[in-house]
Amino acid sequence: MSLQVHFEWKEKYILVVRLSGELDHHTADQVREQVSQAIEEKQVRHLILNLENLSFMDSSGLGVILGRYKQMKQANGEMIICSVPPSIERLLDMSGLYKIIRIDPSEEQALHRLGVA
Amino acid sequence: MNNEMHLKFRAISQNESFARVTVSAFVAQLDPTMDELTEIKTAVSEAVTNAIIHGYENKREGYVYISAWLDGDTVELEIRDEGIGISNIEEAKQPLFTTKPELERSGMGFTIMENFVDEMTIESDPNHGTVVRLKKKLSNAKAVFN
Numbered sequence: 621m622s623l624q625v626h627f628e629w630k631e632k633y634i635l636v637v638r639l640s641g642e643l644d645h646h647t648a649d650q651v652r653e654q655v656s657q658a659i660e661e662k663q664v665r666h667l668i669l670n671l672e673n674l675s676f677m678d679s680s681g682l683g684v685i686l687g688r689y690k691q692m693k694q695a696n697g698e699m700i701i702c703s704v705p706p707s708i709e710r711l712l713d714m715s716g717l718y719k720i721i722r723i724d725p726s727e728e729q730a731l732h733r734l735g736v737a
Numbered sequence: 738m739n740n741e742m743h744l745k746f747r748a749i750s751q752n753e754s755f756a757r758v759t760v761s762a763f764v765a766q767l768d769p770t771m772d773e774l775t776e777i778k779t780a781v782s783e784a785v786t787n788a789i790i791h792g793y794e795n796k797r798e799g800y801v802y803i804s805a806w807l808d809g810d811t812v813e814l815e816i817r818d819e820g821i822g823i824s825n826i827e828e829a830k831q832p833l834f835t836t837k838p839e840l841e842r843s844g845m846g847f848t849i850m851e852n853f854v855d856e857m858t859i860e861s862d863p864n865h866g867t868v869v870r871l872k873k874k875l876s877n878a879k880a881v882f883n
């Protein structure tokens with residue numbers, strides 16, 4: 621049971637992070653470190669977090685998402701979440717993250733809104 | 738259906754997925770829906786993570802104990818640690834309340850547990866540990882007449 625973190629850059633300043641597997645306390649550190657490092661070292665203007673293939677998430681995931689949201693805000697960037705599975709949608713709703721973070725139905729739509737074909 | 742099981746494992750994060758997968762495999766005997774299984778897995782993950790992070794303060798010492806009982810169409814779970822305990826349970830249950838914001842905790846664990854089961858009770862004794870009891874009735878549980 622593990623987590624895979626896949627990075628893809630679009631147009632140099634848009635970082636797409638696709639998570640697959642299980643995001644819990646044990647696997648959260650890995651996402652936190654890798655994504656934080658990218659935000660600190662590279663010019664990330666928009667961070668897109670694609671949750672489509674996450675089969676499990678708990679409050680540890682909420683913490684990582686909120687943490688990266690704050691980090692992007694501090695860096696004058698924007699974070700977008702896309703392709704949220706229904707079970708995870710409930711958690712985002714319960715925690716109020718739905719109200720503060722921009723959420724798009726698909727990665728294509730998120731990119732489209734940013735003007736990337 | 739009448740059944741029970743007991744687990745004891747070291748309080749290390751590697752065991753979080755082990756714990757929720759094991760409990761969910763045990764509960765599968767009652768034929769829960771996918772949603773119900775996800776709710777049970779998530780609630781177990783919250784309680785076990787709390788025991789590891791808060792109860793034992795991430796020291797990789799101590800044990801977490803889980804007991805599960807199946808009774809008719811109802812699952813009862815007990816997740817216990819022998820850690821530092823909770824001094825103010827009412828405060829701990831508040832949404833967004835956390836004593837570990839520096840670890841990026843969101844303070845949503847108890848709120849999630851409460852939402853995902855029918856009944857949640859917390860018993861805690863500072864310096865002796867914490868027991869979280871969760872009870873959930875399954876919608877289409879079979880074997881009601883056993």
Ligand SMILES: Nc1ncnc2c1ncn2[C@@H]1O[C@H](COP(=O)(O)OP(=O)(O)OP(=O)(O)O)[C@@H](O)[C@H]1O
Pocket residue numbers: 679680683783787788789791792793818820821822823829830834835836837841842843844845846847848867
């Ligand atoms: N087993 C435990 N032993 C000691 N303290 C606990 C235990 N479980 C919870 N607590 C206390 O209760 C608080 C609230 O727990 P809760 O799970 O709701 O939030 P959290 O763990 O801080 O954040 P999150 O669950 O969102 O990651 C914790 O911050 C901690 O102070």
Ligand SMILES: [Mg+2]
Pocket residue numbers: 679783786787845846847
């Ligand atoms: Mg918690």
